[in-house]
Amino acid sequence: MVFANRHQAAERLATALASYKGQHPLILAIPRGAVPMGQLLARALEGELDVVLVRKLRAPFNPEFAIGSIDESGWTYVSDYAESVGGTPTYLAQERQVQLDVIKKRRAQYTPLRPPIDPAGRTVIVVDDGLATGATMISALHALRDKKPARLICAVPVAPADTVEKIRPYADEVVCLSTPMSFQAVGLFYTDFPQVDDAEVEAILKQA
The missing domain is CATH 3.40.50.2020 (Rossmann fold)
Known part of the structure; x- marks a missing residue:
């Protein structure tokens, strides 16, 4: 379809x-x-x-490919294949912070006057x-x-x-x-x- x-x-x-x-x-x-x-x-x-x-957590060198995701509270889902495509703990910690910053920015943009x-x-x-x-x-x-x-x-x-x-x-x-x-x-x-x-x-x- x-x-x-x-x-x-x-x-x-x-x-x-x-x-x-x-x-x-x-x-x-x-x-x-x-x-x-x-x-x-x-x-x-x-x-x-x-x-x-x-936000999705992006694979190293392949930003369109998700190896996990993060929600507004900071809870993180990591796929079982993340490490096999370069998603080391160090990389994931950095990517997690990048995406959490994007989430915070979007919340301020999208609903600035209400929760x-x-x-x-x-x-x-x-x-x-x-x-x-x-x-x-x-x-x-x-x-x-x-x-x-x-x-x-x-x-x-x-x-x-x-x-x-x-x-x-x-x-x-x-x-x-x-x-x-x-x-x-x-x-x-x-x-x-x-x-x-x-x-x-x-x-x-x-x-x-």
């Missing part, structure tokens, strides 16, 4: 999640690409939009525009589980089947529209997949 753009992917996710309409779900988007999708989902499901801030919306007791839907390794989603779900949501859902348009299975223990429900057998990058499953910049994220969150 190839999506025309993030808008179409979000519309299809909204259809798959239609049973949550009327429950005032909290839609938490992983910046930056998923934020426009989260906006559409929040409107379609009559929910509330915010962001969950997590994150409390997910306690609520139906929470975490959305991303796709998963490759699933590392950032794992950190997002782990961070949110500690905050005691009533129900925690992962919603993505596309991901490898083995990544979906890796995610399942962290969520009450995983909604994934497509699990292609051949998977190289999320962007290959979109006809139009532009970068989303900080200004667009800030504008969407101000509207929300």
Whole structure:
């Protein structure tokens, strides 16, 4: 399945999640690409939009490849293959601090006048525009589980089947529209997949 753009992917996710309409779900988007999708989902499901801030830990010499992830509290997930691709303890400590600094900067940018919306007791839907390794989603779900949501859902348009299975223990429900057998990058499953910049994220969150 190839999506025309993030808008179409979000519309299809909204259809798959239609049973949550009327429950005032909290839609938490992983910046930056998923934020426009989260906006559409929040409107379609009559929910509330915010962001969950997590960052991947990048492999040495290959910044697109995740070897782990970190959440806003500093909790870190490290993949079992990290060391085999150069993720030594020293490197991971440095990368962890770099990404934590980015998270702090984004929180100050994105929601400067209010704290994150409390997910306690609520139906929470975490959305991303796709998963490759699933590392950032794992950190997002782990961070949110500690905050005691009533129900925690992962919603993505596309991901490898083995990544979906890796995610399942962290969520009450995983909604994934497509699990292609051949998977190289999320962007290959979109006809139009532009970068989303900080200004667009800030504008969407101000509207929300």
